[in-house]
Amino acid sequence: MILEVVSVIVFFNEKIETMSRGDLDSLIEERIRYTVKYASENSPFYKKWFKEHGINPSDVRTHEDLRELPIISGKTIREYQPPESTDFQFRSVDWREVFTLHETSGTSGTPKAFFLTWQDWERYAEKYARSFVSQGFGPGDRVVVCASYGMNIGANTMTLAAREIGITIIPIGKCTFPSRVIKNYKPTGIVGSVFKLLALARQMKNENILPQESSIRRLVVGGESFADESRAYLAEMWGCQVYNTYGSTEGTMCGECTDLGGLHVPEDLVHLDIYDPALKNFVRDGDCGRIVLTTLLPVGGKSGTLLLNYDTEDTTAVITRKRCACGRTHMKIMNPQRESETFWVAETPFNRVDVERGVFQRENMEYLTGEYEAFLYGGDDEGETILRVSVECLDRDKCDRKAVEENFLRTFFRYKPLLEQVHAEGMFKIIFNFAGLRDLELYRIKGRPKRLVDRR
Ligand SMILES: [Zn+2]
Numbered sequence: 159m160i161l162e163v164v165s166v167i168v169f170f171n172e173k174i175e176t177m178s179r180g181d182l183d184s185l186i187e188e189r190i191r192y193t194v195k196y197a198s199e200n201s202p203f204y205k206k207w208f209k210e211h212g213i214n215p216s217d218v219r220t221h222e223d224l225r226e227l228p229i230i231s232g233k234t235i236r237e238y239q240p241p242e243s244t245d246f247q248f249r250s251v252d253w254r255e256v257f258t259l260h261e262t263s264g265t266s267g268t269p270k271a272f273f274l275t276w277q278d279w280e281r282y283a284e285k286y287a288r289s290f291v292s293q294g295f296g297p298g299d300r301v302v303v304c305a306s307y308g309m310n311i312g313a314n315t316m317t318l319a320a321r322e323i324g325i326t327i328i329p330i331g332k333c334t335f336p337s338r339v340i341k342n343y344k345p346t347g348i349v350g351s352v353f354k355l356l357a358l359a360r361q362m363k364n365e366n367i368l369p370q371e372s373s374i375r376r377l378v379v380g381g382e383s384f385a386d387e388s389r390a391y392l393a394e395m396w397g398c399q400v401y402n403t404y405g406s407t408e409g410t411m412c413g414e415c416t417d418l419g420g421l422h423v424p425e426d427l428v429h430l431d432i433y434d435p436a437l438k439n440f441v442r443d444g445d446c447g448r449i450v451l452t453t454l455l456p457v458g459g460k461s462g463t464l465l466l467n468y469d470t471e472d473t474t475a476v477i478t479r480k481r482c483a484c485g486r487t488h489m490k491i492m493n494p495q496r497e498s499e500t501f502w503v504a505e506t507p508f509n510r511v512d513v514e515r516g517v518f519q520r521e522n523m524e525y526l527t528g529e530y531e532a533f534l535y536g537g538d539d540e541g542e543t544i545l546r547v548s549v550e551c552l553d554r555d556k557c558d559r560k561a562v563e564e565n566f567l568r569t570f571f572r573y574k575p576l577l578e579q580v581h582a583e584g585m586f587k588i589i590f591n592f593a594g595l596r597d598l599e600l601y602r603i604k605g606r607p608k609r610l611v612d613r614r
Contacts, residue, residue: 170291174426175486179479182487185426187220189454194218196455197464201250203238224467225431225440229450231469235270248463249273256462261309262407272407273462279315282409285424286319289413292422292484293376293401297324300343304333304350305381312405316349333358337365344373352384352392356528359395370397380405383495385511387518388528404494408451408465412491420477420490429454432476443476449494471497501534501612503543504580510610516566517549525557526550531600536614541585548591550598563590
């Protein structure tokens with residue numbers, strides 16, 4: 159009897175992904191040295207930056223040396239590109255070697271320009287390829303990409319990643335697509351955002367197609383942070399596993415493996431460090447802080463835009479640098495959150511994700527779609543703050559409002575004793591608004607919805 163041999167790819171780049179910590183650290187340091195040298199010779203910005211800070215680039219040799227360098231931010235990039243500057247001073251190759259150029263969405267001001275060489279494309283694609291393979295995708299999979307193409311890097315480089323693995327891509331570019339795509343092409347995976355995939359599941363149910371019984375085996379979510387509860391509900395709706403990715407124009411592309419215990423950072427291609435702006439210092443593993451990123455180039459490589467010690471304004475913590483159950487040795491980080499979605503009330507920080515967690519309590523989902531928006535207002539009394547939470551009801555009349563409120567408050571105040579105390583004292587009020595279908599403000603605003611807005 160001849161046994162059928164089924165080839166399953168376990169790793170995209172086994173040698174690199176399973177490298178011992180010692181070898182990986184040596185590789186990283188070799189690339190730090192090369193990248194710093196490349197920056198000082200090819201990036202007009204860094205040429206001046208090293209001189210102005212009195213740093214000799216050849217002295218930057220290790221991970222620790224990198225931590226001594228000043229930190230730059232998105233603001234720095236904007237200051238060194240038109241209209242603030244006559245040229246794009248972060249561009250670090252000749253125009254003839256720029257394959258594509260991209261812009262960040264520009265939600266916080268002028269879009270930042272990014273220049274990519276073909277080598278940059280290959281490295282971005284490799285990061286996605288590793289992530290797809292670690293999630294169990296392989297030859298024969300058909301994946302609908304709902305992330306937008308255009309000036310974004312993610313969807314484009316994901317598509318290139320698929321070519322390396324033998325995945326078929328259905329490049330729809332948005333999450334509102336007719337169900338015939340599911341019925342006719344029988345995709346095995348979808349890349350999209352949590353809320354778009356929830357809306358798609360509702361749309362399919364309305365058309366009498368049960369998402370759980372569809373061809374979809376895996377979902378990949380990214381583009382925004384989410385609560386574990388909303389992920390769990392999405393997984394339940396689709397009857398399959400949901401994997402997280404953290405990608406950005408700057409080139410992070412971290413992905414969750416089948417172990418689901420955090421996102422692997424492709425440490426040989428991007429160096430992530432965690433920084434506490436209040437302490438003005440880097441933190442230990444396990445402590446929360448801002449993600450500071452450094453591009454890593456292989457020796458001899460060229461990059462169109464590279465960044466050293468770049469503050470992403472996203473927050474996370476390193477979970478582990480030990481070998482994962484999946485076999486990978488690259489470190490794992492927590493699901494990053496956006497610093498711009500963190501707000502302070504009564505000396506207590508809370509993130510949009512904390513609000514989302516309160517909404518997505520499982521019992522609430524008998525009454526809610528999961529869509530929500532929240533606003534912070536100053537109250538009439540001095541020092542009073544109001545949080546108004548609007549939730550979309552499946553049926554406004556049948557919604558058990560008391561249960562939804564109680565579930566929300568119980569979850570929201572967990573680990574926030576000070577906030578709970580000012581709530582009890584009446585200085586922090588939470589008002590609930592139970593909206594009908596499509597009745598939230600965010601439906602009337604174009605672009606990525608802002609789900610927690612500070613109107614104080
Ligand atoms: Zn893993």
